Amino acid sequence: MHTTHDFGNGLVPAHQHSNGGGWVADTATVAATAHVGPTATVSGNAEVTGYARIIDSASVSGDAVVMDHATVCGNATVTGYATVSDHTWVRDSATVTSDALVTGHALVSGTASVSGHAWVYGHAVVRDAVVMDCAKVGGHAKVTNRALISGNAVRSV
Numbered sequence: 187m188h189t190t191h192d193f194g195n196g197l198v199p200a201h202q203h204s205n206g207g208g209w210v211a212d213t214a215t216v217a218a219t220a221h222v223g224p225t226a227t228v229s230g231n232a233e234v235t236g237y238a239r240i241i242d243s244a245s246v247s248g249d250a251v252v253m254d255h256a257t258v259c260g261n262a263t264v265t266g267y268a269t270v271s272d273h274t275w276v277r278d279s280a281t282v283t284s285d286a287l288v289t290g291h292a293l294v295s296g297t298a299s300v301s302g303h304a305w306v307y308g309h310a311v312v313r314d315a316v317v318m319d320c321a322k323v324g325g326h327a328k329v330t331n332r333a334l335i336s337g338n339a340v341r342s343v
Contacts, residue, residue: 193229198229203221206222206240214234215232222240226242232247232249234246236254243261244262245263248268253269256273259275269286274306280297281300282299288307292323293311295312298312298313300318304317308342313329313330323340
C-alpha cells in the first residue's frame, strides 16, 4: 500500500515514523532513535538523527539537519540547509533557515528568526529577535525584544 501526506504543497509519498507517529516524507531520513510526534512533520531531504525530537506542530524540511539531542517544538520551523544540533531548543514560532547553525545549549524561541550563515551557540538565547547574515551570538548572550543582529556582528558574554 502506497501512503501519501500533504506537507503543504500537495501529496507526496510518506510514512508515519515508528517513534511518535509523525509524518515523514519518503525522501527525508529520520533515525529510529529520533522522535517525531504525531502532529510534527519532516519533509524534503531533511535529516533527523540521534535522539533529536520533533514534537508538537514543528516541521523540518528542505535539506535541514536536526541531530544529537536537539528539540524542535511548538510551531517552530527548521528549513533550508540549516543545522540544529547538540542540546539546543528551537520552539514556539521560531524559524531557523538558510545555512544557519544553532548548536550547544542554545535556545531560539518566540518569533525569533535565525537565517543566512548566522550561528547561535553556547548557552545563547535568541527570543523574538532576528539573527542573520554572518552574525554570531554565543556564550551566555541574550538577544531579545525585536533586536536585529546582522552582518559580521558578534554577541557573546
